[in-house]
Amino acid sequence: MEKLVQGYVIRVSPYQENDCIITLLLKDSGDFLSFKARGILKSTSKNAPSCQLYTLGEYLLDYKNDNGNNVLKTGVILDRITDIYEKMEINLVLGLVCEGILKIDDGMDSQERLDLYGGIYDLLKIKTNYGTMILVILKYFMLYCGVLLEADGCVECGRKNHLVDVSYQAGGYLCYDCNHHLDPKRNxxxxxxxxYVIKAELNNINDFEVPATVATTLINEFFEYLENSAGLRLKSRAVIGKIF
Ligand SMILES: [Zn+2]
Known part of the structure; x- marks a missing residue:
């Protein structure tokens, strides 16, 4: 029995000498689907190009002759971001999204996965401020882990003025009074x-650009916050931390 599917390659796991297990995010449903791709690590493999990470492809699978496992027969590339092999930042951004949606798993429904991955994928074709994108991705991870920070007013008393600090322990802004009149740590x-970042949506990500110095601080703090408050540990943090 054969079936034809379209999806984004979000994980490639080698499992035997020349074989890999490919995980797709299906383009029509947002569900995950895995299949065996035999021989794709051989230089002569015709299916190797369509099984590269972050490719959008169409795959003909056989799912009866291998104990019900999906096995790749043929794959073709439908789309790929042009600069993907030249720009490390593009790989970092897509790697972060893939790692997050795989780890958050049931915390996101299929439509939310598709919106986030598809939205970032499309933005990467036009947007070049990678630091801002990483921050907005981390904000979405907070949302789907149920720990989104507040950005409307003081998280303790609700006032909207004299906001002088952000407390990750409290979950958002602190006003001058609730900060106990201490010298503010933030400018x-x-x-x-x-x-901007906490309020951002994928469709207004181009309306602002977080300056590099602030982005570096926020990226580090957001990763830390996701680990501490949601237990979401992302390997991408180490490599992103070296670049941003
Ligand atoms: Zn307050």
Missing amino acids: ELYLKNYR
């Missing part, structure tokens, strides 16, 4: 960009 630029 205006930080406080403003924190709000």
